[in-house]
Amino acid sequence: MVTSVIFNSVEVISDFEGFRSNPYQDVRGIWTVGFGFTEWNGYQVTKTYPKSVSLSDAQQHLQVLADMTAKQIQSMVKIQLNQNQLTALTSFVFNVGQSNFKGSTMLKLLNSGHIQQASAQFLLWDHAGTHVVQGLLCRRRKEQMIFDTPLEN
Template sequence: MKSSEILIQKIKEFEGLCLTSYKDSAGVWTIGYGHTHGVKSGQKITEKQADCLLRGDLLTAENYVNGLQIKLTQGQFDALTDFVYNLGAGNLAGSTLLAKIRAGASAMEIQTQFRRWVYAGGKRLTGLVKRREWEAQRWIQ
């Protein structure tokens, strides 16, 4: 499966666009639409480069989710892909969220698991609450 345009637009909305590197709420150097790999202090990019980085990062997340070999709707695929894009494959791999999905848990149980992932640097962040709620709702679409 591939990310929907709905997901791509939501990621852009959630991440915002920053063409100069900055440290995110967890203290990680970030640029573009939440790109972190190899980012350094003082780095600058164009909007076109930010779009390319987003597509590359999304491809990595999509490949991971596809590799789970779980039958998913487009909404479920988007929800998991956004989760991996935002938090990384390692966090999904060892999560109760993934265990519940694999066990065939109810949509409500799975939505509850999405909603647990709202902390960065030990702080509950409003932006993460909104993002996890979007994922929880996208799971049932």
């Protein structure tokens, strides 16, 4: 009997983002806090806001954002996704943003039923500006692996 591996969006995102209680600048110089949040309680994160966030509050906030991101993806993707595909896309869209996903070749390929070609698109999103970022490349490889992991019935 083959056992299915079902990945969890919050765990995947938190593993890649890591937790930081105090504001910090990401690789592009954008102020973030928690698990890569650029906003906290409706306000943009800055060098001094918020002063700090708790792990518990950040985990709750991440769950809300992951659920919201998954719903946004489901409204854009016209094919049925399995849980691992949705998890991979949730991590991806959390990182690159909904507007980038909405205009992406990946979404067009998904909506035309070209699943394998859409999966190959993950690896094209490994840059910050004009530079390949090793951490993004690792993240995209993992997202692609999760996306391609079948679920047994």
